[in-house]
Structures are given as structure tokens and as C-alpha cells.
Amino acid sequence: MEQKTDLIIIGGGVIGSSIAYHLLNEGYQGDITIFEKDRLYEFASTPRSAGGIRQLFTTDINIQISRYSLKKYKTFPEDMTVDGERAEIDFQQRGYLFLAQKETMKELENQANLQRKYGVPSEILEADELKRIIPEVNSNDLTGGLYCGEDGYLDPYSVMQGYVKKAKELGAHYIYDEIYSIHEEAGRVTGVVTKDGMLYKAPKVINSAGPWAPIISKNSGYPIPVIPLKRQIIQFDAAEPLEKPLPLTVDPSGVYFRHEGDSFISGYSEKVKPGIDFTWKRSFFEETLWPILANRIPNFERAKIISGWAGMYSHNTKDQNAIIGEHPELSGYYMACGFSGHGMQQAPAVGQGLAELIMKGRYETIDLSPLRFERFAMNELVIEGAVV
Ligand SMILES: Cc1cc2nc3c(=O)[nH]c(=O)nc-3n(C[C@H](O)[C@H](O)[C@H](O)COP(=O)(O)OP(=O)(O)OC[C@H]3O[C@@H](n4cnc5c(N)ncnc54)[C@H](O)[C@@H]3O)c2cc1C
Structure with a gap:
């Protein structure tokens, strides 16, 4: 039987799961399949994070992202309630x-x-x-x-699980398998290939595989500077x-x-x-x-x-900031990776932004285009002065 879905997300950490949640919350009508190789998230970056949430950035884009995300983390327990259970994240606004x-x-x-x-x-x-x-x-x-x-600061594991549970409630499918590469035909994404060589078809693929994102991208012929x-x-x-x-x-x-x-x-x-x-x-x-x-x-x-x-x-390695958006040379290949030390606090805004980009073809809440992949070739780096 042919395995087929509408949108594949590689990596179900805080970023991938936030994207899945935001798409469904915005009314995305297609099927979303998230591939996650580490069912217990033992090695994912998210649960190993310090959970720091700050607006003290030095670039317009990072300040806007953090300000939006902070607002969302304040209402996270209610927003991510599943079966009457609030998604507590221990957000301590201690400065x-x-x-x-x-x-x-x-x-x-x-x-x-x-x-x-x-x-x-x-x-x-x-x-x-x-x-x-x-x-x-x-x-x-x-x-x-x-x-x-x-x-x-907050509890990163609980944030991630909050998104996972809510995305599942809204209809996202998690498959606990490892992806080797992205499959394409004539410059368009056609799906992903698992590490066992199985093709899983979809016209859109998002790479949110955290530290492993560059490996998948390189295996697919599209190296990224992460x-x-x-x-x-x-x-x-x-x-x-x-x-x-x-x-x-x-x-x-x-x-x-x-x-x-x-x-x-x-x-x-x-x-x-x-x-x-x-x-x-x-x-x-x-x-x-x-x-x-x-x-x-x-x-x-x-x-x-x-x-x-x-x-x-x-x-x-170029500017220590996230790479967000569609790859200019491969239609249907979206990236949400390279967050360096500040991905936790960017997850809500990035999820919302990618949902808008995929569903409406443009950003509405925050213009995330300064973080597009093309900035490297155009020498429009986003140099962040407050990197921890
Ligand atoms: C020590 C430390 C401290 C940090 N402190 C902060 C902080 O204070 N504030 C902050 O904002 N950020 C912080 N960060 C950064 C933050 O943790 C990350 O930016 C964020 O968690 C990235 O989330 P992610 O979903 O992209 O990656 P991950 O959480 O790593 O999720 C990626 C997922 O993809 C899966 N995957 C990978 N390859 C494949 C594959 N081939 N097939 C299927 N699945 C795959 C992995 O198993 C993983 O679960 C810190 C990070 C570390 C390590």
C-alpha cells in the first residue's frame, strides 16, 4: 500500500510539534504526519535546554519573536488543555x-x-x-x-509535551521512525525516505530535526550551515x-x-x-x-x-540564528532549524509563522522573512549580539 500524507514534519521536538499544533489550530485541512526517531526524546535538544525565556535580544526580528512567544507561554496551560487537563509548564517570570x-x-x-x-x-x-x-x-x-x-524560565519538556498532546488531539499523526532524506522530482518535494528505504509521499516536508537537520538536508542534496x-x-x-x-x-x-x-x-x-x-x-x-x-x-x-x-x-555557523522558510531551490521543502541557543523561546512564533506561510503563502503575525535561507547568499545576515 502506498504511504501518503499531505504534509510531513521531520522531528517532533518543540519546534516540529509547535508547527503541527499551529497548522491544525489555524484550520489546516490536510493530513499531518510527524516523523520522530526518538520516542522518549532522550537525546532531543528540547528537554536538555535551560528553558530561558527572554526578550533581551539585539535584533528586531528576535525581539519580536520573543515578545510574541512570551505572551503565548503565559496562556500556554489553558491553550494546550487536553481532556480538561491543563498543560502546566512551570513558567517562572523571575526575570x-x-x-x-x-x-x-x-x-x-x-x-x-x-x-x-x-x-x-x-x-x-x-x-x-x-x-x-x-x-x-x-x-x-x-x-x-x-x-x-x-x-x-520554564520547563522545556512540558512545553514540548503540551504541543505534542494538543497536536495529536487536533489530528496530527506521529510515526516513530527515522528519516534518511527528502525525496524530490523535477525540483519539487515528493516525500521522504525512511532509513529503511521506504518512500512516504507528501508534497510538503518541513525539516525541524534539530541538531540532525543538517544531516537530512545534506543527504537530500541541500546542505545547510548548521x-x-x-x-x-x-x-x-x-x-x-x-x-x-x-x-x-x-x-x-x-x-x-x-x-x-x-x-x-x-x-x-x-x-x-x-x-x-x-x-x-x-x-x-x-x-x-x-x-x-x-x-x-x-x-x-x-x-x-x-x-x-x-x-x-x-x-x-553563519549568524547563529534560525533558518525559517522554503528552500529557494526545492519547492515544498521548508526549514525550521539552526536555532542555536534560543529555540525554546522561539517555538510559539515560529509555529505560528510557518502555519501562515504554508496555508496563506505569507507571514501575517510576524514577518519571519529576515530568517530565510536566501539571506546567506545575499549577505543579509541577522547578526545577534546577545547569544548565550
Ligand atoms: C544545554 C542547552 C541549553 C539551552 N538553553 C536554552 C534556553 O535557555 N532558551 C532557549 O530558548 N533555548 C535553549 N536551548 C536551545 C533549545 O533547546 C533548542 O533550540 C530547541 O529545543 C530546538 O528544538 P527542536 O525541536 O528544533 O530540536 P529537538 O528538540 O532536538 O527536536 C528535534 C527532533 O528531531 C528528531 N529527529 C532528528 N533526526 C531525525 C530523523 N532523521 N528522523 C526523525 N526524527 C528525527 C529528534 O529525535 C528530536 O526529537 C538550549 C539548548 C541546549 C542544548
Whole structure:
């Protein structure tokens, strides 16, 4: 029997499942089939994310995307209710804070001005004001910071499952199989080929396979500038609790930290060789994170590791931003990949945008065209100055 559907999504992580949900929520009438190779999402980027949600970006497009997504995460539990069960995502609007030294303050002020243009309540804080947010912070070497109290963090796994369950309720089919490549005839997508060589037909295919997206695209003859980069996160306890819940805080060194329940998580984008690698090391905490953490928050001096993990950034080597839209050389091939370290907070806007593009041929809510694939050839890169 010929396997046929109207639209295939490769990868059912937060991005693929958000797209499926948004299409169906917008009234898409065709059949949607999502191929997911990892039924338990053991290695997907989404559940391994730090879940940081911020509007503190430096490009118009990323600020607009985040602002829209933040609004959607606020109503997510109700919007994704299935069978009377709310989709709780533990969204803690405890703020997002970039700590800064003298040389970056001017730049942060420029960023805040741009963010405010879009309605983001960004605040520039002086060094002594930082203690209002984190009473224990050592601000001796700091000049201030950029803060947004509306931002915060959430549970990424629950967001993804919220989209999966709602998409299924609305009629999306998940097939737990691995895709090898996209199939085409005469410059048009005709389906996908599974790793066992089976052809599954569809006129439209969306590649949202996260860190594996470039492999599928390359197997199909359409390489994209995305590489997987390992990112470690360590969870730890501090000897003395902090007075207030932490915002997601980024030290000037790039080390970030936040509360995770009563404990803490911390990470840093260290220099690594590209490749899929899920090993994590205690020495990463002891040598890289702890010296920064202990200096910044004295309560972290006596820290005890609880656990750790590694996940993959889908790192866009050109400008560290997502690639969204139809491939200019293959009609019916859509991409939603290369999110680097900020895909969680872009999932609602990207889902909505791709649903509009596919159903109406244009973006209506937010113009996502600055993130089109063609920007690389046209040298219209979207350079984001606040990458974590
Ligand atoms: C350590 C870490 C911290 C992060 N922190 C943040 C943060 O604070 N804020 C933020 O916004 N973002 C953060 N991110 C980034 C964010 O997690 C990702 O951008 C986002 O989860 C990407 O979602 P995705 O659906 O594209 O990818 P994934 O979640 O990886 O989903 C892709 C899915 O595709 C499936 N798949 C792959 N290949 C195939 C195939 N051939 N056939 C079928 N299925 C396939 C995979 O199994 C996977 O489930 C972080 C990432 C990491 C690793």
C-alpha cells in the first residue's frame, strides 16, 4: 500500500510539534504526519535546554519573536488543555539579567532602547541596584546590568509535551521512525525516505530535526550551515539558600545560572569540536563554572553537584540564528532549524509563522522573512549580539 500524507514534519521536538499544533489550530485541512526517531526524546535538544525565556535580544526580528512567544507561554496551560487537563509548564517570570562591566554598558543601553521600541520593559541597572534583584551578588567588578522582569524560565519538556498532546488531539499523526532524506522530482518535494528505504509521499516536508537537520538536508542534496555543538549544564546545591529566587542571570564571563526548584543549574557555551556528543564531566563544573559562580555569589562557594547533562545546540555557523522558510531551490521543502541557543523561546512564533506561510503563502503575525535561507547568499545576515 502506498504511504501518503499531505504534509510531513521531520522531528517532533518543540519546534516540529509547535508547527503541527499551529497548522491544525489555524484550520489546516490536510493530513499531518510527524516523523520522530526518538520516542522518549532522550537525546532531543528540547528537554536538555535551560528553558530561558527572554526578550533581551539585539535584533528586531528576535525581539519580536520573543515578545510574541512570551505572551503565548503565559496562556500556554489553558491553550494546550487536553481532556480538561491543563498543560502546566512551570513558567517562572523571575526575570532575565545580563550582568555587565564598564566596557559593555553602552552597548546594553543601545540594546535596551531597541527592545523598548517593541514594548519590552527593559531596565538598565546600576551596580548598587543589582542587589535589589540578587541581594547576595558580588558587584565589585560590575558597572550594572540589563534586566527584564517579565522574562524568566520554564520547563522545556512540558512545553514540548503540551504541543505534542494538543497536536495529536487536533489530528496530527506521529510515526516513530527515522528519516534518511527528502525525496524530490523535477525540483519539487515528493516525500521522504525512511532509513529503511521506504518512500512516504507528501508534497510538503518541513525539516525541524534539530541538531540532525543538517544531516537530512545534506543527504537530500541541500546542505545547510548548521552544526551540532555540545553544551553542558550542571545542577548543584548551595550550602546556604539565597534570599530571593534568581532571574536567569548571565555573568559577564558568559556563565549563566538560575534556580531549579530549591537547587540551581548553570551552563556555559565552551569552545568544543562540532559533533553529536552527550558526555558531561564534573570537571566542567569544578574548573569552568565554579570559579565564576563562587566569585559572583558567595553562597555558591560551598556548592555540591547534584547531576549534569549535555545537549546539542543546532549552531548556525553563519549568524547563529534560525533558518525559517522554503528552500529557494526545492519547492515544498521548508526549514525550521539552526536555532542555536534560543529555540525554546522561539517555538510559539515560529509555529505560528510557518502555519501562515504554508496555508496563506505569507507571514501575517510576524514577518519571519529576515530568517530565510536566501539571506546567506545575499549577505543579509541577522547578526545577534546577545547569544548565550
Ligand atoms: C544545554 C542547552 C541549553 C539551552 N538553553 C536554552 C534556553 O535557555 N532558551 C532557549 O530558548 N533555548 C535553549 N536551548 C536551545 C533549545 O533547546 C533548542 O533550540 C530547541 O529545543 C530546538 O528544538 P527542536 O525541536 O528544533 O530540536 P529537538 O528538540 O532536538 O527536536 C528535534 C527532533 O528531531 C528528531 N529527529 C532528528 N533526526 C531525525 C530523523 N532523521 N528522523 C526523525 N526524527 C528525527 C529528534 O529525535 C528530536 O526529537 C538550549 C539548548 C541546549 C542544548
